Amino acid sequence: MKIGILGGGQLGRMFIQEALKYDDEFYVLDPNPECSCANISHFTRGDFNDYDTVLEFGQDKDVITIEIEHVNADALEFLENQGVKVVPNSKIIKIIQQKILQKKFYEENRIPSPEFEIMDGSEEEIKIQLPFVQKLNTGGYDGKGVQLIRSNEDWRNLWTQESVLENLVDIGKELSVIVAKNESGGIKTFPVTEMVADPKLNLLDFNICPGDISEETQNQIDVIANQFIHSADSPGLFAIELFLDKTGKVWVNETAPRLHNSGHQSQEGNANSQFEQFYRVVTNQPLADTDAFGFSGMLNLVGEDNFSGTVKYEGLEEVLKLPKTYVHLYGKKDTKPGRKMGHINVLADSREELMKKLIHIKSLVRVIA
Ligand code: ADP
DSSP states (O other): OEEEEEOOSHHHHHHHHHHTTSSOEEEEEESOTTSTTGGGSEEEEOOTTOHHHHHHHHTTOSEEEESSSOSOHHHHHHHHHTTOEEESOHHHHHHHHSHHHHHHHHHHTTOOOOOEEEEOSOSTTOOOOSSEEEEESSSOBTTBTEEEEOSTGGGGGOOOSSEEEEEOOOEEEEEEEEEEEOTTOOEEEOOOEEEEEOTTTOOEEEEEESOOOOHHHHHHHHHHHHHHHHHHOSOEEEEEEEEEETTSOEEEEEEESSOOGGGTTHHHHBSSOHHHHHHHHHTTOOOOOOOBOSEEEEEEEEOOTTOOEEOEEETHHHHHTSTTEEEEEOOOSEEOTTOEEEEEEEEESSHHHHHHHHHHHHHHOEEEO
16 A cells, blocks of 8 residues: 655654555655655655645555644545545544644533633633633644643733633643544554653653553543544544543543554553554554553653754663663654654563663663754
């Protein structure tokens, strides 16, 4: 099959890397000729937000997919109408692209997500109680476009753009569940993972599988994943980011209609990875089993503050000496503060051992220039 991917970042790279064991051809569209996929695919330099560029790229492919959701979904809709297969479909991409539509989607489909109010530019009408979280309708990623409004003083910082104002959840744990559906209707869910975020960068730091949750929490998540995948009405692989609040209730924070950082440890930690599963989805093959092998975790390799330029991975040799430890680099030449450059996966026999290993590895390695 000729598989076209909008976006040439690390998610696309790891997908192609996994899927190359099958007999397909991979075509990538990205504006950056030095992106992670450029050297490992049939590469087209171009803007995946541009209508005509996406049309031209997509028209001779058997299937078009995405590794980033900020793409021209109108062009994808046109391609669908021309008979090109688009996975996930343009309708669900459009819903997820806009926080307001995404929140309405949860509300309409009885998927629990924090109470919210829409702010369309003027702040006079706001009824929501302090503290709350403001999320820009479009353009946010990796914690940008999200801010906490705690006090009357903070009101001065309120962004004026269209946004969602959301109740602040008293978070006990941040969890994630990845659910996949193929065109034939097969559905498979990955074991729940637990995230530990770096408060400074808002970037995922450690991701641990399986998450330490009760049966009751697992049941809530099963219901959410099931409700989401049936309501989305599209084949695809979706990462649902969740909050477990301190009273034990699970809320959906947001969903990515694609491969996700919270699934990287599945590369060595599960019977099949999210990348393998995504291949099955895109090509409509039977979905793979997702069982976890013991405990696994992932540490993001993120560009350190104050370093920009040609990347150097300090301490990587020490890491490579460790057992059940797997290094994944994304083929990015230059680092800058907060840029995701790679990750390290680790396997262990207990959660305690896993945390110890992850903390040790974090102390060994630095991403500098
Ligand atoms: P992004 O997609 O840009 O990473 P998120 O919507 O995931 O943005 O928000 C980033 C972080 O902000 C979350 O991981 C969480 O820690 C915090 N956050 C977001 N929404 C809420 C909320 N309603 N209550 C409490 N914390 C929140």
